[in-house]
Amino acid sequence: xxxxxxxxxxxxxxxxxxxxxxxxxxxxxxxxxxxxxxxxxxxxxxxxxxxxxxxxxxxxxxxxxxxxxxxxxxxxxxxxxxxxxxxxxxxxxxxxxxxxxxxxxxxxxxxxxxxxxxxxxxxxxxxxxxxxxxxxxxxxxxxxxxxxxxxxxxxxxxxxxxxxxxxxxxxxxxxxxxxxxxxxxxxxxxxxxxxxxxxxxxxxxxxxx
Amino acid sequence: xxxxxxxxxxxxxxxxxxxxxxxxxxxxxxxxxxxxxxxxxxxxxxxxxxxxxxxxxxxxxxxxxxxxxxxxxxxxxxxxxxxxxxxxxxxxxxxxxxxxxxxx
Numbered sequence: 001x002x003x004x005x006x007x008x009x010x011x012x013x014x015x016x017x018x019x020x021x022x023x024x025x026x027x028x029x030x031x032x033x034x035x036x037x038x039x040x041x042x043x044x045x046x047x048x049x050x051x052x053x054x055x056x057x058x059x060x061x062x063x064x065x066x067x068x069x070x071x072x073x074x075x076x077x078x079x080x081x082x083x084x085x086x087x088x089x090x091x092x093x094x095x096x097x098x099x100x101x102x103x104x105x106x107x108x109x110x111x112x113x114x115x116x117x118x119x120x121x122x123x124x125x126x127x128x129x130x131x132x133x134x135x136x137x138x139x140x141x142x143x144x145x146x147x148x149x150x151x152x153x154x155x156x157x158x159x160x161x162x163x164x165x166x167x168x169x170x171x172x173x174x175x176x177x178x179x180x181x182x183x184x185x186x187x188x189x190x191x192x193x194x195x196x197x198x199x200x201x202x203x204x205x206x207x208x209x
Numbered sequence: 210x211x212x213x214x215x216x217x218x219x220x221x222x223x224x225x226x227x228x229x230x231x232x233x234x235x236x237x238x239x240x241x242x243x244x245x246x247x248x249x250x251x252x253x254x255x256x257x258x259x260x261x262x263x264x265x266x267x268x269x270x271x272x273x274x275x276x277x278x279x280x281x282x283x284x285x286x287x288x289x290x291x292x293x294x295x296x297x298x299x300x301x302x303x304x305x306x307x308x309x310x311x312x313x
């Protein structure tokens with residue numbers, strides 16, 4: 001669990017900045033906390049709070065969040081072979097496959113179930129604790145971007161990515177995924193570029209091992 | 210307030226379904242061969258897309274702001290084989306400094 005500790009620190013901070021934004025968006029105290037427990041997906045929760053904060057329609061907020069979470073169809077399928085038990089247990093365990101826990105549980109092309117569950121639980125506690133601190137502490141904590149917290153997450157994903165670049169195919173997949181996301185961001189709604197970037201993995205199959 | 214709860218319920222239900230679909234649908238049977246082939250390569254491309262989106266993305270726009278400086282600092286820290294906490298602190302610190310100096 002040493003691997004997850006620094007990530008958990010970042011997730012607490014990220015959860016707090018979500019709590020602050022959600023409170024500012026008029027979501028109250030309980031709703032953001034319930035959302036962190038049930039949705040447990042940072043970017044989608046941020047999208048909902050930002051749309052509501054700018055006075056957008058609730059339908060727009062929901063669509064944005066669902067698009068951002070479409071990648072979990074692929075992530076969920078990739079963890080499926082590692083999970084055991086009946087449908088309810090598999091459904092519950094699948095909820096812990098978030099970007100970070102999924103990334104650090106990668107092992108020889110498969111997902112290490114125990115590692116993913118352990119990391120997922122730690123991150124869920126961190127995310128919810130951060131959210132509580134954010135909604136209660138509110139603006140007394142200041143603007144999270146003043147502390148550069150918004151740069152911490154791409155940095156975290158970069159660090160996780162570097163740990164994955166163990167061969168020409170993996171590097172080709174990363175390059176293709178990054179380029180697809182870059183090219184599509186101005187053209188399609190947020191969330192779609194990440195889903196489309198999964199095609200990078202298919203492109204990489206054409207690269208000699 | 211009511212709108213917040215509608216969003217919480219709808220997004221929560223959708224996300225639980227999206228995360229759970231794979232684990233439930235592929236219970237006790239192997240993934241389709243094509244997907245199994247692609248799977249080991251999925252993490253690099255999704256992580257790269259997350260890096261690009263969260264460093265440069267702002268809704269449907271690409272912007273160069275303090276986040277890029279922060280991520281560049283993180284990249285340097287990674288090259289120097291710094292521990293993860295140092296990498297994250299470098300990203301946040303440099304982005305905060307760039308912002309204090311007037312970067313958006």
